[in-house]
Amino acid sequence: MKFPFLLPLALLTTSALAAPLVKQTIATGLNDPMEIAIAPNGDFYVIEREGRVLRINPNTGGIFVIGTIKVHALRSTEPKSPIGREDGLLGIAIDPAFSTNQHIFLYYSAADKLENRLSRFTLKDGKIDSASELQLLIIPTERDQTATHQAGSLKFDSDGLLYLSTGDNTNPFASAGVAPIDDRDDKIFFDAQRTAGNTNDLRGKILRIKPTKTGYEIPQGNLFPKGTAKTRPEIYVMGCRNPFRISIDPKTKTLYWGEVGPDAQADGPKGPRGHDEVNQAKAAGNFGWPFVIANNKPYPIVDFSNNTIGQMTDPNSPKNPGKRNTGLTDLPPAQSAFIWYPYADSAEFPIIGKGGRNAMAGPIFYHEADRKFNILSKEDNKTLLNYDWMRGKIFKTKLTEDEKFEKMEILMEKIVHPMDLEMNKDGSLVLLEYGSDWYFNKNGSVSNLLPDDGNKPPTITIKATPDVANGYSVDKASDPEGKPMVVSWYVTEDTTERNLGTGSNIVLPAGKFQEIRAVAKDENGAIAIARISLTHASELKSLKLELGKTTQKPTFGDKLKYKVTAEQNPDPKNLSIRARYVPPTGHDSGGPKFEPEPAELAKANQCLACHQVDTTSVGPAYFDVAIKYRDQKDAKDYLVNKLKTGGSGVWGVVPMPPQAALKADDADRLVTAILELAHGANEVAGNLEGEITLPPKFNTELGGAWEISAEAAGYSPSKIRIPAK
Numbered sequence: 141m142k143f144p145f146l147l148p149l150a151l152l153t154t155s156a157l158a159a160p161l162v163k164q165t166i167a168t169g170l171n172d173p174m175e176i177a178i179a180p181n182g183d184f185y186v187i188e189r190e191g192r193v194l195r196i197n198p199n200t201g202g203i204f205v206i207g208t209i210k211v212h213a214l215r216s217t218e219p220k221s222p223i224g225r226e227d228g229l230l231g232i233a234i235d236p237a238f239s240t241n242q243h244i245f246l247y248y249s250a251a252d253k254l255e256n257r258l259s260r261f262t263l264k265d266g267k268i269d270s271a272s273e274l275q276l277l278i279i280p281t282e283r284d285q286t287a288t289h290q291a292g293s294l295k296f297d298s299d300g301l302l303y304l305s306t307g308d309n310t311n312p313f314a315s316a317g318v319a320p321i322d323d324r325d326d327k328i329f330f331d332a333q334r335t336a337g338n339t340n341d342l343r344g345k346i347l348r349i350k351p352t353k354t355g356y357e358i359p360q361g362n363l364f365p366k367g368t369a370k371t372r373p374e375i376y377v378m379g380c381r382n383p384f385r386i387s388i389d390p391k392t393k394t395l396y397w398g399e400v401g402p403d404a405q406a407d408g409p410k411g412p413r414g415h416d417e418v419n420q421a422k423a424a425g426n427f428g429w430p431f432v433i434a435n436n437k438p439y440p441i442v443d444f445s446n447n448t449i450g451q452m453t454d455p456n457s458p459k460n461p462g463k464r465n466t467g468l469t470d471l472p473p474a475q476s477a478f479i480w481y482p483y484a485d486s487a488e489f490p491i492i493g494k495g496g497r498n499a500m501a502g503p504i505f506y507h508e509a510d511r512k513f514n515i516l517s518k519e520d521n522k523t524l525l526n527y528d529w530m531r532g533k534i535f536k537t538k539l540t541e542d543e544k545f546e547k548m549e550i551l552m553e554k555i556v557h558p559m560d561l562e563m564n565k566d567g568s569l570v571l572l573e574y575g576s577d578w579y580f581n582k583n584g585s586v587s588n589l590l591p592d593d594g595n596k597p598p599t600i601t602i603k604a605t606p607d608v609a610n611g612y613s614v615d616k617a618s619d620p621e622g623k624p625m626v627v628s629w630y631v632t633e634d635t636t637e638r639n640l641g642t643g644s645n646i647v648l649p650a651g652k653f654q655e656i657r658a659v660a661k662d663e664n665g666a667i668a669i670a671r672i673s674l675t676h677a678s679e680l681k682s683l684k685l686e687l688g689k690t691t692q693k694p695t696f697g698d699k700l701k702y703k704v705t706a707e708q709n710p711d712p713k714n715l716s717i718r719a720r721y722v723p724p725t726g727h728d729s730g731g732p733k734f735e736p737e738p739a740e741l742a743k744a745n746q747c748l749a750c751h752q753v754d755t756t757s758v759g760p761a762y763f764d765v766a767i768k769y770r771d772q773k774d775a776k777d778y779l780v781n782k783l784k785t786g787g788s789g790v791w792g793v794v795p796m797p798p799q800a801a802l803k804a805d806d807a808d809r810l811v812t813a814i815l816e817l818a819h820g821a822n823e824v825a826g827n828l829e830g831e832i833t834l835p836p837k838f839n840t841e842l843g844g845a846w847e848i849s850a851e852a853a854g855y856s857p858s859k860i861r862i863p864a865k
């Protein structure tokens with residue numbers, strides 16, 4: 141029997157790819173996973189943005205919450221909050237001597253203070269002992285005024301030095317996508333001269349320290365020798381904007397990182413268009429921001445008070461003239477990026493494509509004949525695996541013997557926001573996928589990427605056994621080769637798991653379990669994992685919506701009375717009541733949806749990274765857009781143009797980047813589909829009790845239903861459906 145559509149494991153091949161890799165999914169259902177570290181015994185440790193630290197057993201898929209760090213982070217209870225939207229639990233590294241000392245290092249946004257911390261924690265009985273926290277670095281931060289960019293990647297090199305990347309903590313939105321070097325008195329957080337360009341500030345840097353039993357020491361070879369006036373000795377690399385994921389060559393100790401660049405679409409008098417970068421540092425250095433970008437393209441010093449354009453920066457002897465600069469004025473010479481690319485097609489690196497960008501650096505591949513796996517060939521020895529979160533691709537960049545760029549190819553694509561990529565000891569890759577949305581994902585995952593040895597992995601799904609209390613059984617399972625396989629059952633109990641034996645079904649023993657799991661293993665050791673959660677937590681308060689009595693089924697244009705209550709009433713100004721006509725065709729069961737064609741278009745054009753149809757993400761929910769413009773005549777032209785130009789200010793301060801790769805007729809189709817979401821919908825806001833007018837009739841049949849919903853931030857929405865005339 142074959143079940144080709146059940147693919148917890150998928151074979152990923154496309155014609156453009158060099159050698160296919162087999163993806164074997166280990167853990168699913170993660171909430172915004174940020175970074176992964178592999179322990180000496182092979183366990184995966186994963187952090188989630190909102191503060192959970194997970195241990196994952198790579199053999200059974202077991203996911204164990206070993207601690208929750210109190211962090212400041214954007215929460216689903218307040219999804220539109222403008223405060224510290226890029227904060228959270230940001231980075232993790234495991235001590236090289238973890239087997240004996242149980243130390244893990246975390247970088248996080250403190251909940252109780254306006255600061256980020258690099259701290260060491262010690263595990264006790266497999267759990268984080270919060271009393272064991274040893275704070276190593278305190279980095280001041282600003283969360284208001286959309287001061288963003290926290291970076292936060294942590295890595296050890298083979299000498300036991302710990303690297304931490306930090307962002308420029310600056311509002312990038314008010315400087316039109318060029319250098320944010322605003323010196324005006326009230327624009328503190330719009331000025332990266334105070335952070336990334338400041339030799340005396342730990343932000344916008346890659347820091348390098350040697351952790352000790354009680355703190356840390358400064359290693360030899362950092363950018364400024366200890367004791368140099370107006371400098372911080374922890375700085376290894378300065379001049380970074382948002383150096384999001386870092387990686388270190390295990391043999392040469394060369395440092396790589398992806399740098400998320402600014403948004404300017406075109407070169408202009410205030411500087412070059414924005415580029416993302418993959419950087420390489422063989423030694424300490426200044427990588428330019430906010431005075432230089434890409435392959436040393438300089439910005440001029442702009443006086444934001446009168447918009448005059450001053451002296452052009454000289455990349456060989458850049459200066460920081462900012463009045464908030466507490467460090468040196470004369471900076472070390474700027475270093476060129478290793479790889480750089482704009483939104484548009486890249487002349488230098490065409491394989492990287494165009495569109496949204498979020499450059500990241502992954503591990504360096506070395507071919508090792510005596511290792512279990514080599515994901516690339518002998519000819520690929522010394523290859524950097526860089527990737528892009530927005531584009532969903534991993535690239536393989538072949539390096540020369542002396543670490544110069546030789547060529548770049550696509551290794552893998554169609555990845556759901558690759559967030560981290562590590563090389564495991566056995567030579568397999570470990571891929572962390574963030575999930576499809578910008579925030580509040582429940583579908584983050586961890587996978588192994590293995591070379592294709594011709595053996596196709598099995599597939600499995602499980603279900604509750606009908607009519608058997610606490611019984612679970614294999615729903616569908618198959619091995620593509622038709623060979624026998626073994627199904628083992630596990631339950632998760634707090635931070636451990638219990639093996640319940642093998643077979644096609646199982647009955648849970650007495651106990652309190654978080655999850656039941658079946659692991660199917662084929663003759664060659666390839667596995668597939670299926671899981672069912674046994675916890676049903678609900679954190680949000682609920683609203684109660686009541687409708688006034690009507691004598692007959694309501695129809696288009698009628699008025700309906702409503703009333704909203706809750707255990708603790710929401711602030712009326714946060715409340716919105718919507719009415720939506722659901723046609724009788726039966727295909728509209730959930731919330732408003734796109735038709736299949738625009739749904740595909742939105743996916744193909746990366747819109748879904750920032751937008752969902754029914755909920756707010758980085759950008760507004762499309763249904764909210766539709767409601768807002770439902771009566772505006774020129775809405776279509778306006779929105780098509782907005783996609784072309786990008787911009788901010790309508791829904792918040794975060795801009796939409798220009799959709800450079802979007803074809804004109806696709807823009808037209810997408811905007812049409814977005815606006816059509818409002819057909820048959822209406823909204824009133826701001827009152828706990830009142831009346832809503834049902835929308836005018838549109839091109840549809842009668843006889844469907846009315847869905848009336850009440851929504852407020854911090855509450856789970858309430859929806860009622862009543863038959864329509």
Ligand code: HEC
Pocket residue numbers: 496742745746747748749750751758759760765779782783787788789790791792793794795796797799802810811814
């Ligand atoms: C990187 C994140 C991002 C991506 C990718 C993105 N958007 Fe947006 N979008 C935003 C943000 C942020 C806003 C709010 C802008 C504002 O407040 O003016 C927005 C606003 C919009 C609006 C409303 C504009 C207005 O002025 O009211 C539409 C329509 C829209 N986006 C459609 C799209 C489509 C279609 C795509 C894909 C082709 C897309 N977006 C891709 C972030 C994004």
